[in-house]
Amino acid sequence: MTRVLQVITGLGRGGAERQLAGLVRRLPVECEVVSLTGGGPVADEIRALGVPVHELGMRGNRDLTALPRLVRLMRSRRFDAVHTHLYRACVYGRVAARLAGVRRIIATEHSLGAGEIEGRRATTGVRLIYRSTERLGAVTVAVSPTVADRLREWGVRDVVVIPNGIDATAFAFDPGRRAALRAELGVPPREPVYGCAGRLVPGKRVDVLIRAFAGLPGGRLLIVGDGPERRALERLAWRLGVGPRVVFRGETGDVAGALAAMDVYATPSRQETFGLGVVEAMAAGLPVVYTTCPALDDLPARLAPHARRVPADPAAFREALARFPVPDAVRLPVPAAVATYDIGEHARALAHLYTGVFTGPSTGPAPAEGGSTPWPTTGELPEVSSGAAVSPRR
Structure with missing residues (x-):
């Protein structure tokens, strides 16, 4: 061999x-x-x-x-x-x-x-x-x-x-994992959870997401990952008055569980070489709001109908996130784009x-x-x- x-x-x-x-x-x-x-x-x-x-x-x-x-x-x-x-x-x-x-x-x-x-x-x-x-x-x-x-x-x-x-089956939505993580975080079943996952570095523009979230009337923001920007992002959340509603989960071996707890995946990253987190989120049945994702930009839009591309601007992200209804834990069909990868x-x-x-x-x-x-x-x-x-x- x-x-x-x-x-x-x-x-x-x-x-x-x-x-x-x-x-x-x-x-x-x-x-x-x-x-x-x-x-x-x-x-x-x-x-x-x-x-x-x-x-x-x-x-x-x-x-x-x-x-x-x-x-x-x-x-x-x-x-x-x-x-x-x-x-x-x-x-x-x-x-x-x-x-x-x-x-x-x-x-x-x-x-x-x-x-x-x-x-x-x-x-x-x-x-x-x-x-x-x-x-x-x-x-x-x-x-x-x-x-x-x-x-x-x-x-x-x-x-x-x-x-x-990706192995799409590893990210398939599991309502039990959703309930367990939400209970651990103290999130009610019908409270919307917006989220992202990735290394906390300047290029990911997580600050844009926090600023966008600060303008929403409720919900939680779940940030999965760690990196040199974490302390600055934590300070920003508290300065904007949403510190108690922004959850920094840190690194985890259970990304699928974190995605199960979310209702919308959002990433204002200014540069990506592929956009693995976006594809994983779609495999979990989540709608996606993103700025840069070659994995989607290199495909016909019809293969990812629930992905919305917006500028890395707090107002644009706030408007896009506000359009999603109150969650009922029913996932979207996994789009054809996922099978491509x-x-x-x-x-x-x-x-x-x-x-x-x-x-x-x-x-x-x-x-x-x-x-x-x-x-x-x-x-x-x-x-x-x-x-x-x-x-x-x-």
Whole structure:
């Protein structure tokens, strides 16, 4: 069986980390995982699946002692492929894999924004290092066409679009979980709960949501996640007079339970590479108000009829939220957009890359501006389901 080492910067409760945990459950290959920095709740989840997790304890971006340790691990375990996730892991992982003689080097770009990467400014030095190490790999996986376009702007040559995936059944609405969490929070059954989930960083614009909520006559705002902006957001809620009605839940391993307690999902994030939280909310049967979500913006609107796009402005969000009726705990039908992002399809597409069928350079016409050509069926790449696309080497 094909043996793959998954290399990731850390294993906290982030979107990329949760994607990795979902993938190792379903990939038809033998996986091991290495976290450059250390453990975390997602590391425990992965170990519970019987998948080995190695922790390097890297102290920072310039801790070069991690490189020889990573090379030794790759050589000793004789992996057929290395798959890297997140900036630091992509840089160190691709270099180590080349030094270790690993034949297949794949990278996934989860968090490339316009002018930033993983919430930090993409300086000239960051871009130079990224492009230099990218040339050591076979292909870079973009989680959306939006990210693929940004990678091409950076000069990345081989880009495969394989969207993020979710297990929709894991987020199916459970009235028992709704009742339990609402009771824990002291929320009456028919009190509206607006909510969001994600890392509390400036780019998520949770302050816009709090300001919008402050203008509503009642209800609760449930904020799931943690991050450097939490204290400032808590102070803002109290300053606006809605402190008692804004619940900061913190990080949780039960996102599905939190979604069950909500009635509307709202996210004014100014930049997203995919918008995983929005797709999960739709899988839970929630209406969605959002500003940026490539997962929806790259699809026909008819596939997500209960999603409303509005500017990241408190007045616009307040008006959109006020339109929803008092909840009765009856969920909306799960829209067709959710089925587009099945994690099983994601895993199957990645497995094709691991087996080395793609040998590049690929042939065929250049992609239309803003788009991608279909996966070639000439033998260079396997034919896969819709949702995966590749741009040729230029």
